[in-house]
Amino acid sequence: MRSRAWIGPVATAVFLAACSEGAASNGPSGCAAAATLPLPALHVAGPPASEDFTFDGEGYLLALDSGRSLVRVARGGAPMLVAPNVVANGRGLSVLGTGDVVIADQDRSLLVRVDRAGDVRRLTTTIANPNGLTLGAGGQLFVTDFGITGDVFRVDPESGEALALARPAAGSNGLAFSPDYRVLYVGDHDAGVLYRLSLKADGRVASAERWVQGIGTPDGLAVDGCGNVYAASWDRRVYQVTPAGQVRILAELPSIVSAVAFGSGKQGWKADSLYASALQDGGVFEIDVGQPGPPPPP
Amino acid sequence: MSGPGENGWRAGRRAGRHGRRAADLVLALALAAGPGRGCGQGADPAAGQVVCRMPEPAEIPAPPAVAYRRCPLASKVGEFQVELAQHFTAVSGSIAEAPLPTDVREVVVESGPCRLLRRRVLDCDPACTAGMTCAEAGRCVRYPGNLDAGTVGVTGLRCQVQMHPDPVSQRYWDTNLPHPGYEPGASIGLHASGAAVPPFSLAGWGVAPLVLDQALLRLEPGQPVPIAWTPGQAGPARIQLDLVINQHGITPATLSCEVPDSGRFEVPVDLIERLLAAGTSGYPQLRVSRQTSDSADLPPGCVEFVVSSAVERSLDVAGHTPCRSDVDCPTPKRCQVVSQSCL
Numbered sequence: 001m002r003s004r005a006w007i008g009p010v011a012t013a014v015f016l017a018a019c020s021e022g023a024a025s026n027g028p029s030g031c032a033a034a035a036t037l038p039l040p041a042l043h044v045a046g047p048p049a050s051e052d053f054t055f056d057g058e059g060y061l062l063a064l065d066s067g068r069s070l071v072r073v074a075r076g077g078a079p080m081l082v083a084p085n086v087v088a089n090g091r092g093l094s095v096l097g098t099g100d101v102v103i104a105d106q107d108r109s110l111l112v113r114v115d116r117a118g119d120v121r122r123l124t125t126t127i128a129n130p131n132g133l134t135l136g137a138g139g140q141l142f143v144t145d146f147g148i149t150g151d152v153f154r155v156d157p158e159s160g161e162a163l164a165l166a167r168p169a170a171g172s173n174g175l176a177f178s179p180d181y182r183v184l185y186v187g188d189h190d191a192g193v194l195y196r197l198s199l200k201a202d203g204r205v206a207s208a209e210r211w212v213q214g215i216g217t218p219d220g221l222a223v224d225g226c227g228n229v230y231a232a233s234w235d236r237r238v239y240q241v242t243p244a245g246q247v248r249i250l251a252e253l254p255s256i257v258s259a260v261a262f263g264s265g266k267q268g269w270k271a272d273s274l275y276a277s278a279l280q281d282g283g284v285f286e287i288d289v290g291q292p293g294p295p296p297p298p
Numbered sequence: 299m300s301g302p303g304e305n306g307w308r309a310g311r312r313a314g315r316h317g318r319r320a321a322d323l324v325l326a327l328a329l330a331a332g333p334g335r336g337c338g339q340g341a342d343p344a345a346g347q348v349v350c351r352m353p354e355p356a357e358i359p360a361p362p363a364v365a366y367r368r369c370p371l372a373s374k375v376g377e378f379q380v381e382l383a384q385h386f387t388a389v390s391g392s393i394a395e396a397p398l399p400t401d402v403r404e405v406v407v408e409s410g411p412c413r414l415l416r417r418r419v420l421d422c423d424p425a426c427t428a429g430m431t432c433a434e435a436g437r438c439v440r441y442p443g444n445l446d447a448g449t450v451g452v453t454g455l456r457c458q459v460q461m462h463p464d465p466v467s468q469r470y471w472d473t474n475l476p477h478p479g480y481e482p483g484a485s486i487g488l489h490a491s492g493a494a495v496p497p498f499s500l501a502g503w504g505v506a507p508l509v510l511d512q513a514l515l516r517l518e519p520g521q522p523v524p525i526a527w528t529p530g531q532a533g534p535a536r537i538q539l540d541l542v543i544n545q546h547g548i549t550p551a552t553l554s555c556e557v558p559d560s561g562r563f564e565v566p567v568d569l570i571e572r573l574l575a576a577g578t579s580g581y582p583q584l585r586v587s588r589q590t591s592d593s594a595d596l597p598p599g600c601v602e603f604v605v606s607s608a609v610e611r612s613l614d615v616a617g618h619t620p621c622r623s624d625v626d627c628p629t630p631k632r633c634q635v636v637s638q639s640c641l
Contacts, residue, residue, distance in 0.1 A: 069386075119469070
């Protein structure tokens with residue numbers, strides 16, 4: 001169990017005590033909860049306005065410039081072009097274990113895979129409106145078909161084979177895995193609801209439940225090493241949902257945010273800070289939650 | 299959601315691949331005779347360095363008579379671009395064997411230089427299998443692959459580019475250009491040696507970076523929308539305006555106008571009304587692009603060559619209050635959750 005002092009603009013915000021509810025029971029020892037929320041957030045310029053972002057193996061933040069070109073950014077730096085015009089209208093982004101990047105292209109109903117040389121190939125063409133994207137155990141991709149069917153698909157990153165697993169809601173959007181990669185969280189963008197899908201060892205859904213509500217208009221999701229779920233919301237907030245299902249406002253922000261991810265710990269991005277992308281204005285907000293993200297998928 | 303990958307992205311820049319065929323060799327020689335060097339030839343990808351020679355001002359030809367030629371929506375199969383972005387200049391392109399159904403937008407209304415376009419929601423049930431894509435009337439059709447156009451060279455840039463297609467995706471790209479990648483007013487040419495498509499050449503022009511003169515743009519019912527930018531130098535460039543109201547694709551309507559680069563355009567009231575009537579939701583955006591466009595009709599369809607500099611801005615829509623529940627809406631309005639709009 002760890003206590004930690006917050007050094008930031010809000011002197012009253014102090015990290016104290018252990019996770020009172022689920023975090024302590026589900027997460028590793030050392031999980032601590034902020035006693036005073038919301039936390040302050042620092043706007044970091046540099047990344048382009050991008051619906052989603054992630055970090056590559058060298059620790060750079062990867063995002064889409066104008067929704068089409070893949071760029072990477074060190075904290076405080078300017079975007080550097082990785083591959084131009086790889087998608088028509090990119091949404092979710094995820095980095096495979098190989099270092100290749102997979103991007104959901106909404107306008108072309110595609111997942112594309114961009115290799116480390118910048119070459120692009122179509123991965124799957126069967127998802128009408130691919131949006132949220134995350135990497136699960138065994139390197140499998142999980143994708144939402146937002147606004148059309150609301151299906152959650154599992155996609156093989158090599159063959160591109162796509163299998164519909166569940167249909168939580170038409171507004172299925174952001175996705176994130178629990179730290180043990182056994183539970184997949186799915187945000188319903190339209191209803192402000194978070195669904196929880198328990199997965200079997202073969203990646204199929206064992207059970208699904210409507211878990212919590214009242215998380216605004218959730219877009220991208222992230223999970224920390226303690227099992228807290230974070231949702232970037234279009235109501236200018238980042239929500240935190242503890243493993244026990246308590247919904248809290250982690251940060252109030254001056255603009256709409258569409259994705260959240262923990263820093264890489266490299267290139268200036270802090271490993272124990274949560275970053276939220278400013279959808280319209282560009283840049284990211286840096287929120288020091290004092291916890292790193294989960295380990296990579298097994 | 300996102301997590302770091304285990305391996306790093308290669309440090310970034312790819313040199314062109316050179317000289318595979320006799321026809322390619324002819325093109326390569328033609329390019330080498332030009333004012334610049336191929337970017338790949340002088341580049342050190344590991345160091346991210348690009349060695350090239352800036353053309354002398356006298357070497358920059360007078361602006362060519364570039365006709366502004368776009369492809370019809372229904373027959374466009376490809377595009378090559380020289381994109382002058384804020385932080386980089388890139389060249390890329392591809393040619394598909396057929397138009398992609400989801401790329402073909404429906405023209406709702408056309409008026410003067412403007413068109414109201416709508417993305418078609420193509421729904422196939424059951425979903426199309428791998429390698430197929432959904433087309434009209436719920437039919438699954440083969441997803442069009444890309445075609446080899448041979449060696450593609452681009453002249454008139456600060457570094458001349460020659461590209462071969464990626465062997466898997468048949469896509470062309472080069473990120474070796476310095477930034478900005480060309481001089482404003484430069485005569486830019488694209489030449490494809492031909493392979494699965496016949497040889498073709500297209501013309502472009504070095505557009506100046508676009509500067510939008512407004513920080514905030516507002517759409518109001520019954521009011522035209524004036525849009526102002528710093529005009530570019532006289533030449534063949536035009537301005538493309540795209541007002542996009544497509545929150546996550548739920549109401550995918552776009553008002554698109556192509557107008558002279560005069561520094562100002564008023565989007566007509568009737569089209570604003572039609573745009574708003576098509577459904578306002580989420581957080582609309584404006585994209586303004588200064589560009590030249592040339593096109594060629596090839597056996598698979600029409601291919602464009604676009605040289606562009608674009609800026610994107612948020613749009614404020616009067617009477618449209620984004621919401622997530624009724625409490626966000628002024629009485630007596632209520633929140634339509636699916637469109638996140640107070641109605």
